[in-house]
Structure formats: C-alpha cells, structure tokens
Amino acid sequence: MDDHVTGFEQTSTEDLRERAVELARQRWDVRFFWRLLGLIPAAEAVAGNMDASEASVAQASGFLYEALSSENDPEVQEALRPVYIQYLEEHGTAARSGGEEPGGNRAQD
Template sequence: MDDHVTGFEQTSTEDLRERAVELARRRWDVRFFWRLLGLIPAAEAVAGNKEASEASVAQASSFLYEALSAESDPGVQEALRPVYIEYLSEHGEDAGSESTGSRSAPEGEEAPEGKD
C-alpha cells in the first residue's frame, strides 16, 4: 500500500512505528509483533546489515526460548502439547527422534547420510 493512498506520506517513519506499536499493545495484537519479529532480519539485510540480520534471528530465537522456558504452569504446557506435536510432525520428526538433530526423512524421501 502506498503512503499517498493511506494519507501517511507526511508522517515520519519513527512516528509510524511508535503509533503502530502502541496500537498493537492496546489491542494485544500478538500477530503484529510476531510479524515484526519475522520481518526485522529481512529489513536489516535490505538495509545492508547482514551481520545484524543474522544476529536478529538468533536474538528472536533466544527470546522465544526464554519466554517458553519461563512458563512453568504445567496446565499451559499441556494445552500447548498439540501445537508441539503438529510442528514436529510437519517437519518430519517422529516420537522416537531425539533433540540431537537427528530427524526422519519426510515420507517419500531418503534420510540424509548419517541420519535415521
């Protein structure tokens, strides 16, 4: 969507960012923040910051890992169980796979050499 169509052409990028983030906070719009997390590494790469782009992926991953690890409510973890199973299944993991990096090949493909 072009700026001139939305009426934001005279608004600074910093103001747009602040307004969008504040609106998302008020609305509890996790999808907006999730979208930003996914786009920041690509935006850094476009801006010529390849190292920052790679670091952003690592930081986002670390942030999410910490958030998930901090959640100690067994009821919440149990409620998320189907999400974990679906993700592992979609990516070729099975119940016998360990977290050491081994994975089963998707149906119809051979497993990489040295793997299951």
C-alpha cells in the same frame, strides 16, 4: 499500499512505528508483534546489515526460547502440546526420545 493512498505520506517512519506499536499494545495484537519479529531479520538484510540480520534471528530465537522455558505452568504446556506435535510433524521430525537425530545420532547442544 502506497503512502499517498493511506494519507501517511507526511508522517515520519519513527512516528508511524510508535503509533503502530502503541496501537498493537492497546489491542493486545500479538500477531502484529509476531509479524514484526519475523520481518526484522529481512529488513536488516535489505538495509545491508547482514551481521545484524543474523543477530536478529539469534536474538529472536533466544528470546522465544527463554520465554518458553521460563513458563512453569504444566497446564499451559499441556494446552500447547498439540501445537508442538503439529510443528514437529509438519517439519518431518518423527517421534523419538532422548534428542536423537535421524540415523540414531544424539543431537548436540
């Protein structure tokens, strides 16, 4: 969508960002934030910041891992169980215990 169609052609990118983020906060629009989180590494790469792009992926995965590992409510974890299973199935990871990789090799941390 072009800026001239939306009426935002005179609005600074910083203002657009602030307005969009504030609106998403007010609406509790997790999908918007999730979308941004996924797009930031690509935007870094487009801007020519390849190191920052790689760092963004590492930071995002670290943030999500921390958020998930800090969640101690077993009922919430049980409610998310189907999501974990679906993801593992979609990505070809068979059910195994002990962190073993295909072929019997133990996953390295």
